[in-house]
Amino acid sequence: MNTTAPMIEIAAVNKWYGAGFQVLKNCSLSVRRGEVVVVCGPSGSGKSTLIKCVNGLEPVNDGTIKVDGAAVTDPSTKLPSLRAKVGMVFQHFELFPHMNVLENLCIGQEKVLKRGASEARAKAQALLERVGMTAHSHKYPGQLSGGQQQRIAIARALAMDPIAMLFDEPTSALDPEMITEVLDVMVSLAQEGMTMMVVTHEMGFARKVADRVVFMDRGEIVEDTQKQRFFEDPQSDRAKLFLSKILSH
Amino acid sequence: MKGWHWDGFFEYLTNAYLLEGALITLGLTIFSMIFGLMLGFVIAVMRMSKYKFLSGPAYFYTWIFRGTPLLVQLIIIYTGLPQMGIKLSVLESTLIGLTLNEAAYLSEIVRAGIAAVPRGQVNAARAIGMTEFQVMRYVVAPQAFRIIIPPLGNSVNGVLKTTSIASIISMEELLRRTQVLIQEKFLVLELFVVAALYYLVMTTVWELVQRRIERRFGRAFEAQASEPASLGEQR
Ligand SMILES: Nc1ncnc2c1ncn2[C@@H]1O[C@H](COP(=O)(O)OP(=O)(O)OP(=O)(O)O)[C@@H](O)[C@H]1O
Numbered sequence: 309m310n311t312t313a314p315m316i317e318i319a320a321v322n323k324w325y326g327a328g329f330q331v332l333k334n335c336s337l338s339v340r341r342g343e344v345v346v347v348c349g350p351s352g353s354g355k356s357t358l359i360k361c362v363n364g365l366e367p368v369n370d371g372t373i374k375v376d377g378a379a380v381t382d383p384s385t386k387l388p389s390l391r392a393k394v395g396m397v398f399q400h401f402e403l404f405p406h407m408n409v410l411e412n413l414c415i416g417q418e419k420v421l422k423r424g425a426s427e428a429r430a431k432a433q434a435l436l437e438r439v440g441m442t443a444h445s446h447k448y449p450g451q452l453s454g455g456q457q458q459r460i461a462i463a464r465a466l467a468m469d470p471i472a473m474l475f476d477e478p479t480s481a482l483d484p485e486m487i488t489e490v491l492d493v494m495v496s497l498a499q500e501g502m503t504m505m506v507v508t509h510e511m512g513f514a515r516k517v518a519d520r521v522v523f524m525d526r527g528e529i530v531e532d533t534q535k536q537r538f539f540e541d542p543q544s545d546r547a548k549l550f551l552s553k554i555l556s557h
Numbered sequence: 558m559k560g561w562h563w564d565g566f567f568e569y570l571t572n573a574y575l576l577e578g579a580l581i582t583l584g585l586t587i588f589s590m591i592f593g594l595m596l597g598f599v600i601a602v603m604r605m606s607k608y609k610f611l612s613g614p615a616y617f618y619t620w621i622f623r624g625t626p627l628l629v630q631l632i633i634i635y636t637g638l639p640q641m642g643i644k645l646s647v648l649e650s651t652l653i654g655l656t657l658n659e660a661a662y663l664s665e666i667v668r669a670g671i672a673a674v675p676r677g678q679v680n681a682a683r684a685i686g687m688t689e690f691q692v693m694r695y696v697v698a699p700q701a702f703r704i705i706i707p708p709l710g711n712s713v714n715g716v717l718k719t720t721s722i723a724s725i726i727s728m729e730e731l732l733r734r735t736q737v738l739i740q741e742k743f744l745v746l747e748l749f750v751v752a753a754l755y756y757l758v759m760t761t762v763w764e765l766v767q768r769r770i771e772r773r774f775g776r777a778f779e780a781q782a783s784e785p786a787s788l789g790e791q792r
């Protein structure tokens with residue numbers, strides 16, 4: 309493994325939805341190994357689109373994206389095997405509703421990584437313990453609270469032993485009292501050295517564990533700075549305005 | 558033979574030949590539902606493909622089979638195809654005709670079911686590294702299946718009755734056997750009422766079964782309506 313090359317490298321990416329609407333404009337961003345990068349910006353600025361491009365859930369029209377040296381944007385790259393190495397957590401959890409918690413954690417291990425059932429189960433149990441959900445292993449997602457579902461979703465991603473984790477607003481669909489339980493799991497992951505790209509407006513999380521903050525607006529990466537600097541001295545007016553809005557309440 | 562004959566009615570009600578006819582009707586229904594569903598699934602997936610060479614033929618198929626009467630399809634298969642050197646027995650013609658016809662209708666149901674699985678589920682499945690086939694097999698199809706259980710149940714009810722059309726090509730199912738027996742004693746009304754009762758018993762029993770199935774699969778699972786899933790990956 310090359311330890312100096314970035315884990316995630318987005319270079320000059322352009323993307324259009326349909327013919328007329330450019331959702332990503334010449335975006336470049338790199339995330340080094342072990343780095344935690346927080347992406348924020350107004351609604352509709354293209355954050356979800358950008359993060360979905362990283363594991364090829366959305367195609368790009370132009371530019372290149374590499375994950376651990378493999379080009380996501382190269383049509384000959386086998387996307388499934390690349391995605392198996394990159395964990396992703398969604399705003400709306402997206403647990404598989406027809407499987408119980410344990411099955412949710414084992415399906416990828418068994419079908420994608422071809423692990424044996426007992427090995428997968430052991431891994432699942434260990435992760436359930438880690439996210440504090442041991443008591444719920446036989447429940448269905450519909451029987452869990454949002455915070456519990458999101459912790460399971462994180463565990464599901466971790467079960468694949470990912471080399472990096474992508475989070476798309478993991479707490480924005482949660483009731484306030486459940487946000488902490490999810491953020492706690494994410495903070496501990498960050499502290500263990502996981503490479504993370506996190507779309508969130510939780511600035512407390514950003515202050516605590518982020519290395520860098522990326523600010524997007526209207527499809528452009530407007531700022532990409534060390535977090536200290538982003539909070540204390542944002543360069544662009546757009547970032548200043550955005551910060552004043554989200555920090556005021 | 559004027560008036561209603563109770564003795565004749567009860568005799569036919571327990572007639573082994575008719576009962577067997579009802580079982581054949583049941584068999585035709587089960588067969589055409591199973592194979593119709595399999596073919597219907599393939600057609601639905603083709604229909605949802607972004608590739609024209611897949612979606613085009615699938616569209617053409619449903620257009621033909623939903624746009625013409627089953628009766629005509631059966632006659633073409635049984636009496637028309639021999640002209641092209643394809644000779645099929647009555648049973649083969651019936652099974653093929655019912656299956657092809659049912660597949661066209663079921664594919665529309667399957668398609669609606671697949672479209673009702675939220676797009677986010679597809680993304681989640683892809684994100685853990687599943688291939689497109691695995692996404693369908695483990696995530697989309699099971700959820701689509703639960704969504705389409707009610708309309709599928711209604712289809713079974715429909716097919717139970719539709720099989721009677723095969724009597725026209727002398728398939729010996731319940732209706733055909735009823736007509737055969739009429740030649741014996743000319744108890745027309747009694748016999749048709751018995752046949753109707755048999756159909757009614759089968760559809761009623763099915764209704765009870767269907768309710769149990771719906772309750773079973775309804776537990777601990779509710780599908781959230783959201784963006785439809787599209788098949789095949791864009792790059
Ligand atoms: N599949 C799509 N087709 C067309 N337009 C889309 C599609 N997905 C997103 N968009 C548009 O692209 C823009 C960026 O969307 P995106 O979801 O990436 O924004 P976002 O920054 O994540 O916003 P939010 O904070 O609301 O999640 C929006 O204007 C959105 O309406």
Ligand SMILES: [Mg+2]
Nearest residue numbers: 355356357477
């Ligand atoms: Mg978003």
